[in-house]
Each structure stands twice: as structure tokens, then as C-alpha cells.
Amino acid sequence: MSAHKFTDERLVVASHNPGKVREIGDLLAPLGVNAVSAGELNLPEPEETETTFSGNAQLKAVTAARGSGLPALADDSGLAVDALDGAPGIYSARWAGPTKDFSLAMEKVEEALAGKGASTPQARRAHFICSLCLAWPDGHFECFEGRVSGELVWPPRGANGFGYDPVFLADGHEITFGEMDPEAKHAISHRADAFAKLLASCFSQ
Secondary structure: OOOOOOOOOEEEEOOOOHHHHHHHHHHHHHHOOEEEEOOOOOOOOOOOOOOOHHHHHHHHHHHHHHHHOOOEEEEEEEEEEHHHOOOEHHHOOHHHOOOOOHHHHHHHHHHHHHHOOOOOOHHHEEEEEEEEEEEOOOOOEEEEEEEEEEEEOOOOOOOOOOOOHHHEEEOOOOOOOOOOOHHHHHHHOHHHHHHHHHHHHHHOO
């Protein structure tokens, strides 16, 4: 069965995270889509009760689409650290606590790695994973997953991006996501990988 095609002019970015809204908005801009965030529409933020990135992305997208009457695009993403058995994973934002303090979250990851004796680059392997889900008000949805691999550095470097970006060094690069210009990060990120799959399936003619 072929994927649904996006034919609307407006789309809800189903997120209350300004960093994610900005990145997704930048990716959508070339398409001429008028994107509005769930926060701007005062849509409730559903509790993320699923156990996978794709499950949570679907939950957020379907909730926003039904609440707004517009197609909605949701992202669920996080950092998966090999030495920590994939943690923090879907709980990446929760590791930052109720105030979303990612300095604290990065320190927690570093402490956990130290507890494992993970001091070499190979022992500090990690992946950013992103699941994007596009949902329509009728309940139909399409999900796509992207990832980027690398290693974790310490101390954090750079003030660009958001979340765990300052400690993530992507394979083949010498600067962290936190040090990269947004355009450079967009070209290689997990979100860009998932977005390319979304475009090919739902936006290409």
C-alpha cells in the first residue's frame, strides 16, 4: 500500500520543545509549508506512555492532528548509549528533570559512563535516534526512523543545538553537534535522516 501524500498548506509541529520546533521548521521551510507549533495552538502535551520512539511519535502526532483538525508532524528522539544498554533512550528528556536541565542530563550520562569505566572512544559509542510521525485528522499516520552514530566527549563543547548536542561527536567529524552551525548539523543529523525518508514517501510526487 502506498503512503499517504501530504497535500495541505498547513501542518502542526506536535511539540512544545522550542529547539525541536525550530529544527523541524527549518527542514519544512523549503517545502513552502506553513508550520505552526502545538504550543502556539494551546494543544495539550500528551503523556508519553509508549516504550519506543516510534510509539511516542505516533501518540503525539495523532493527538495533535485530532485536536487541531490539521495534519501533524511529531518527533520523538533521544540519545542511546551503547555502554548504558541504550539508555537514556526514550527517557532522554526525563534525564534532564522537570526543569529540562540538559547540563544535568549530560552530567548524569557522564557519571554513568564513568561508573562503567568507559574511557575510550569505542567504549563511549552512542547514537542519536529520531522517529518522525506524520498523522492526519482521520487517524492515518506514517512513521520514519533516522539515526546518526558517534561517540560522547567530555566536557561539553559548543552552545548551538539543544539537548545532548554539546557532548555528541558524530563519526567523521571533529566538532560536536553543539559546535556545528545549524546547517551543518541538519545535513547529517538523525532528524535529517528521518526527514529525508518522510519527504521521499509523503511529499514526493
